[in-house]
Amino acid sequence: MSEYNRETGFLTLTLDKLHDFHSTADRLPEEEAPPIEFYVEKLKNFGHEVANVTDDQLDVKAPENEIFELLSGQHIYL
DSSP states (O other): OOETTTTTTEEEEHHHHHHHHSSSTOOOOOOOOOOOHHHHHHHHHOOOOOOOOOSSSEEEEEEHHHHHHHHTTTTGOO
């Protein structure tokens, strides 16, 4: 599940949703799914603000389509 808060600009993403989006070369299909810390670092490395991290969800200051493009690898074509 994901939920975008227009007032704050934060998108709440579950770990399952992050796994669904993630298909770049740093995750092969047969690999075990990465933990939430992997996504926190990845998002921060791309300049996103990450907050409210738990074992199974996080808040990131970005719209959902931007995060999808980043984790799916589509951002390299934009």
